[in-house]
Amino acid sequence: MWIKADTDYRLYLIADYGIAQDSLPERVSQALAGGVTAVQLRAKELSTRKFYTLGEKLLVITRDHRVPLIINDRLDVALALGAAGVHLGQDDMPPDKARAVMGARFIIGVSARTYAEALSAEQQGADYIGVGAVFPTATKDDASFTPLTTVADIARQLSIPVLAIGGINAGNANAVLDHGVCGLCVAGAILNAPSPNLAAAELRALVHHRRR
Amino acid sequence: MWIKADTDYRLYLIADYGIAQDSLPERVSQALAGGVTAVQLRAKELSTRKFYTLGEKLLVITRDHRVPLIINDRLDVALALGAAGVHLGQDDMPPDKARAVMGARFIIGVSARTYAEALSAEQQGADYIGVGAVFPTATKDDASFTPLTTVADIARQLSIPVLAIGGINAGNANAVLDHGVCGLCVAGAILNAPSPNLAAAELRALVHHRRR
Numbered sequence: 001m002w003i004k005a006d007t008d009y010r011l012y013l014i015a016d017y018g019i020a021q022d023s024l025p026e027r028v029s030q031a032l033a034g035g036v037t038a039v040q041l042r043a044k045e046l047s048t049r050k051f052y053t054l055g056e057k058l059l060v061i062t063r064d065h066r067v068p069l070i071i072n073d074r075l076d077v078a079l080a081l082g083a084a085g086v087h088l089g090q091d092d093m094p095p096d097k098a099r100a101v102m103g104a105r106f107i108i109g110v111s112a113r114t115y116a117e118a119l120s121a122e123q124q125g126a127d128y129i130g131v132g133a134v135f136p137t138a139t140k141d142d143a144s145f146t147p148l149t150t151v152a153d154i155a156r157q158l159s160i161p162v163l164a165i166g167g168i169n170a171g172n173a174n175a176v177l178d179h180g181v182c183g184l185c186v187a188g189a190i191l192n193a194p195s196p197n198l199a200a201a202e203l204r205a206l207v208h209h210r211r212r
Numbered sequence: 213m214w215i216k217a218d219t220d221y222r223l224y225l226i227a228d229y230g231i232a233q234d235s236l237p238e239r240v241s242q243a244l245a246g247g248v249t250a251v252q253l254r255a256k257e258l259s260t261r262k263f264y265t266l267g268e269k270l271l272v273i274t275r276d277h278r279v280p281l282i283i284n285d286r287l288d289v290a291l292a293l294g295a296a297g298v299h300l301g302q303d304d305m306p307p308d309k310a311r312a313v314m315g316a317r318f319i320i321g322v323s324a325r326t327y328a329e330a331l332s333a334e335q336q337g338a339d340y341i342g343v344g345a346v347f348p349t350a351t352k353d354d355a356s357f358t359p360l361t362t363v364a365d366i367a368r369q370l371s372i373p374v375l376a377i378g379g380i381n382a383g384n385a386n387a388v389l390d391h392g393v394c395g396l397c398v399a400g401a402i403l404n405a406p407s408p409n410l411a412a413a414e415l416r417a418l419v420h421h422r423r424r
Binding site for chain 1: 259260261262264285286287288289291292302303304305306309310312313
């Protein structure tokens with residue numbers, strides 16, 4: 001069982017099956033070698049069985065690197081795998097219901113676009129919030145925007161870690177970090193890079209001096 | 213908590229959101245008044261949150277009729293609702309993983325098309341098997357066929373209840389029942405009927421004298 005207090009949110013990889021398909025485990029492995037500190041598996045396209053099988057592979061890889069694996073949406077897949085936690089969108093299970101099922105040791109993260117959504121998630125027992133999209137992104141084409149000033153407000157008002165998500169790369173990462181977030185959620189900038197290892201290492205260097 | 217041994221599989225309604233959309237709770241309520249003995253909620257089209265919200269409504273309705281509510285695919289929704297069980301297809305969570313997570317008191321049903329799939333499900337701890345499709349069906353257009361002779365073989369060899377599914381209605385129900393099944397899984401023949409209550413009552417009369 002992952003120890004929740006050991007979680008390092010500074011460089012949080014969204015391992016989206018839609019981006020990398022069958023090369024996902026290999027690219028995640030490279031990204032971990034480059035310094036990714038947490039991994040979320042997202043696989044909306046897959047059947048439950050294929051999602052579970054892919055999760056088994058990523059669990060082995062993330063454990064080798066002593067990094068937590070968090071499962072997008074599917075509490076049941078997280079539970080069956082023995083993953084560290086779950087990440088819930090606003091259309092997923094309400095966070096308080098997820099907490100009631102999973103207990104206090106399980107990581108529950110929530111996506112929020114606004115201060116109201118972020119505050120509600122914290123009140124329902126979320127362990128961290130992912131706020132965005134802060135920039136345009138090809139990964140989620142329906143993403144609405146959250147200005148960095150709103151991200152900064154949320155980071156200041158909430159007591160749990162606030163991460164930024166959406167179109168973050170090495171070129172704009174410092175601008176995001178200047179708005180008070182604890183970490184960067186990155187998908188395409190690492191998984192689509194010629195070398196996921198080098199892309200992760202470059203981002204890791206930018207967050208490395210930050211407090212965990 | 214539902215008592216598993218009280219489950220009556222004779223007339224098992226597949227409450228498919230795709231068939232009835234927002235009228236589903238009302239039609240399920242009518243079907244229960246007509247004598248349905250178990251309800252499975254199937255809602256592949258809905259987000260987790262909408263699935264959960266619909267499940268809350270059906271849980272109230274099924275409890276009023278002292279009938280178990282079983283959730284298709286989503287162990288997490290079943291768990292959060294406190295539903296009686298889950299129904300797993302061949303692309304869903306492997307039954308043994310589901311059993312490890314949910315414990316012995318929880319109903320786990322499995323869809324099978326062949327004797328090999330049915331036997332494997334029983335060996336992995338399934339409580340019942342749904343075999344089919346025995347007839348053509350509009351509900352699942354990708355369904356492959358399982359001859360009634362195969363259904364009879366499975367019902368004879370397995371020690372857990374075997375139900376038949378796929379295109380069953382009042383006109384062909386007796387032919388199915390003659391092949392040794394414990395129950396009929398019905399969707400369209402009840403939910404699409406002018407009166408779900410009367411359609412369920414007609415089918416209930418056909419199974420009523422059968423052993424639970």
